[in-house]
Amino acid sequence: MLHKALLLVLAIIQINAAEYDTSILPEAYIDAAQHSTHTNNWAVLVDASRFWFNYRHVANVLSIYRSVKRLGIPDSQIILMIADDMACNARNPRPGQVYNNANQHINVYGDDVEVDYRGYEVTVENFVRLLTGRTQNGTARSKKLLSDAGSNVLIYLTGHGGDGFLKFQDSEEITSQELADGIQQMWEKKRYNELFFMVDTCQAASLYEKFTSPNVLAVASSLVGEDSLSHHVDPSIGVYMIDRYTYYALEFLEKVQPFSKRTIGEFLQVCPKRVCISTVGVRKDLYRRDPQKVPITDFFGAIRPTRVSTDRINVTLADEEDFYTDFDHMPPKKQFKIVIQPQFIAKINK
Structure with a gap:
């Protein structure tokens, strides 16, 4: 029987490189991005509290x-x-909608939100398993943090906390030591390149005190002993809409575009005490780069710098006879036969 085969030929095509104008990219952005070694971005965003009166955390x-x-x-x-x-x-008078402002400017729930862990799936165990890559068998791919040594990872936490802990579901807690251990495992297992830890809760700075892992930058909405306060209430639903720190963080991020010159250093200063009332805590002793030179999109975006070449590339098109188009008239294959050596026949007959 004549078998059909496909001969793959690598064809090199002659093209002329077009002239590209790279002046549209901000020089400050390009300069800072050259010092970034990450290849992809991931975000882990957690609301750890439930019940209607915690609307603001959602x-x-x-x-x-x-x-x-x-x-x-x-x-x-x-x-x-x-x-x-x-x-x-x-209790929501606007079903399918969640707003972070009483003026209802932005429906943050939107039309295409994808929630990966909801309700009672949001537990300390699932969160730690997620960070360390130890999810249970059968866990959907969408519920896994598939980061690697080239990943810049953003971790954002919000809910009710205290000195050295954050409550989950109002029934259990994750401690600052457990967070530190989880991030240390991430580093040892090469699950991040750089990590930005952001937390909005009472006494939030206590949650990063035990960190020892390299390349971690952390910001907290309040220092130890301070409460993290809400911003404003919506009388129509009777609950606070958003917390102060996240409100001003969002105000900053709304002005950021993919090729913005804004930096992480600027972001760390978005909520001074006169507007936050609490004191924002920052920890950068574990971080190797100057936050003032790190583009905000290194953690909050997925824009990678691209090098454009204007050099001429000379290539040629392969000849048509190099391709087989009529498989029924291809040269016949050589006949072959199976030969069994005598010593094997002797073994078979035994």
Whole structure:
């Protein structure tokens, strides 16, 4: 029987490189991006509290979700954990919508939100398993943090916290030591290149005190002993809409575009005490780069610098006879036969 085969030929095509204008890219952005070694971005966004009166925590996490998605991180690289579904809560007079402002400027729930962990799936165990890559067998791919040594990872947490802990579901807690251990495992298992830890809760700075892993930059909405306060209430639904720190963080991010000159250093100063009331804490002793030279999109976006070549490339097109188009008239293959050596026949007959 004559077998059909396909001969693959590598054809080199002659093209002329077009002239590209790279002046549209800000010089400050290009200069800073050259020092970045990451190849991809991931975001882990967690609302750890439930119940209607914690509406603001859902608005917090959805505000950050909206921002990172707008700046280029796809849903496939965003892990969103929401402990309660405010959009479909029976008390919500605007079903399917969540706002972070009483003026209802932005519906942060949107039409295409993808929640990966919801309700009682938001637990300390699932969160730690997610960070360390130890998810249980059968876990969907969309629920896994598939980061690697080239990943810049953003971790955002919001909820009710205290000195050295953050509450999950109002029934369990994750401690600052457990967070530090989880991030240390991430580093040892090469699950991040750089990590930006951001937390909006009471006494938030206590959650990064135990960190020892390299390349970690952290910001917290309040210092130890301070409360993290809400911004404003919506009388029509009777709850606070958003927390102060996240409100001003979102205000900053809304002005950021993919090729913006804004830096992480500027972002760390978005909420001075006169507007936050609490004191924002920053930890950068573990971070190797100067935050003032790091583009905000290194963590909140997925824009990678591209080198454009204007050199002429000379290539040629392969000849037509190099391709077989009539497979029925291809040269016949050589006949072959199977030969069994005598020693094997002797073994078979035994």
